[in-house]
Amino acid sequence: MTAGNKFALHPKLKEDSLPLGRLEISRVLLMNDARFPWCLLVPEIDGATEIHLLDPGDQLMLMRESVVLSKALVEAYRPDKLNVAALGNQVPQLHLHHIARFRSDAAWPHPVWGVGRAVAYEPASLSANMERLANKLGAVAAAAQLGFRLW
Amino acid sequence: MTAGNKFALHPKLKEDSLPLGRLEISRVLLMNDARFPWCLLVPEIDGATEIHLLDPGDQLMLMRESVVLSKALVEAYRPDKLNVAALGNQVPQLHLHHIARFRSDAAWPHPVWGVGRAVAYEPASLSANMERLANKLGAVAAAAQLGFRLW
Numbered sequence: 001m002t003a004g005n006k007f008a009l010h011p012k013l014k015e016d017s018l019p020l021g022r023l024e025i026s027r028v029l030l031m032n033d034a035r036f037p038w039c040l041l042v043p044e045i046d047g048a049t050e051i052h053l054l055d056p057g058d059q060l061m062l063m064r065e066s067v068v069l070s071k072a073l074v075e076a077y078r079p080d081k082l083n084v085a086a087l088g089n090q091v092p093q094l095h096l097h098h099i100a101r102f103r104s105d106a107a108w109p110h111p112v113w114g115v116g117r118a119v120a121y122e123p124a125s126l127s128a129n130m131e132r133l134a135n136k137l138g139a140v141a142a143a144a145q146l147g148f149r150l151w
Numbered sequence: 152m153t154a155g156n157k158f159a160l161h162p163k164l165k166e167d168s169l170p171l172g173r174l175e176i177s178r179v180l181l182m183n184d185a186r187f188p189w190c191l192l193v194p195e196i197d198g199a200t201e202i203h204l205l206d207p208g209d210q211l212m213l214m215r216e217s218v219v220l221s222k223a224l225v226e227a228y229r230p231d232k233l234n235v236a237a238l239g240n241q242v243p244q245l246h247l248h249h250i251a252r253f254r255s256d257a258a259w260p261h262p263v264w265g266v267g268r269a270v271a272y273e274p275a276s277l278s279a280n281m282e283r284l285a286n287k288l289g290a291v292a293a294a295a296q297l298g299f300r301l302w
Binding site for chain 2: 049050051052056059060062063064066067070071074081082083084085086087088089090092101108109110111113114
């Protein structure tokens with residue numbers, strides 16, 4: 001595993017999100033956009049930009065972490081569909097979007113990127129959503145025998 | 152592994168793409184859009200809609216296949232960035248987009264979905280691109296000790 005000591009979260013990701021916790025190699029962030037339950041998985045690996053350039057062990061761990069985060073989002077929100085994506089055209093630091101989508105949401109059936117503007121959570125709603133997600137992440141990670149600690 | 156005998160490619164995916172070959176559990180398709188080198192990985196598993204609902208063994212194999220396809224696209228086109236995504240809001244059959252992106256392409260820095268209209272390859276260009284990709288896929292899959300056969 002190549003988790004680096006020099007890792008620092010990209011300023012744009014930091015600005016747009018709140019830290020939820022850490023799985024085995026990745027930080028889990030909640031995007032501050034109340035329109036969509038939307039998390040990021042960011043491997044804490046200095047300089048990582050593409051999945052195919054990670055060590056094979058990290059690639060497989062990232063898949064296990066992605067599945068844990070997907071299941072936690074499904075348990076927390078019961079969406080109609082998940083969208084999982086590594087794009088990175090604007091923020092090169094490797095980050096995997098996990099978005100719980102609903103047929104009734106603001107962008108359906110289109111992808112969420114570039115649609116309208118983010119709507120920040122109200123403080124009480126932010127706390128409630130973070131607690132709900134953290135609880136589900138803890139339970140799903142434990143069932144998958146993956147480590148998870150709160151931020 | 153749960154690769155099913157009843158698997159049939161979704162009509163919309165069939166309409167938009169050309170079959171390149173098959174890795175261990177997934178079909179590899181080339182989208183017929185000359186604006187972007189754009190492949191799909193479609194696990195041949197009847198009824199599959201979400202990565203997190205696959206068997207754990209299939210999840211890890213899908214990651215390995217995704218890495219092979221990513222490396223083949225990089226070797227064939229030397230893009231500035233790869234975009235890898237499982238969306239499925241419009242076509243429920245599980246399919247993973249792999250798109251070689253360039254700072255000079257028709258959608259940069261935005262995602263490609265919903266941008267303009269597909270431009271079908273000219274026949275000679277289609278053959279050349281398919282051959283180039285198939286050759287790279289064969290070599291990269293062999294190096295990763297994954298099976299690949301041409302369609």
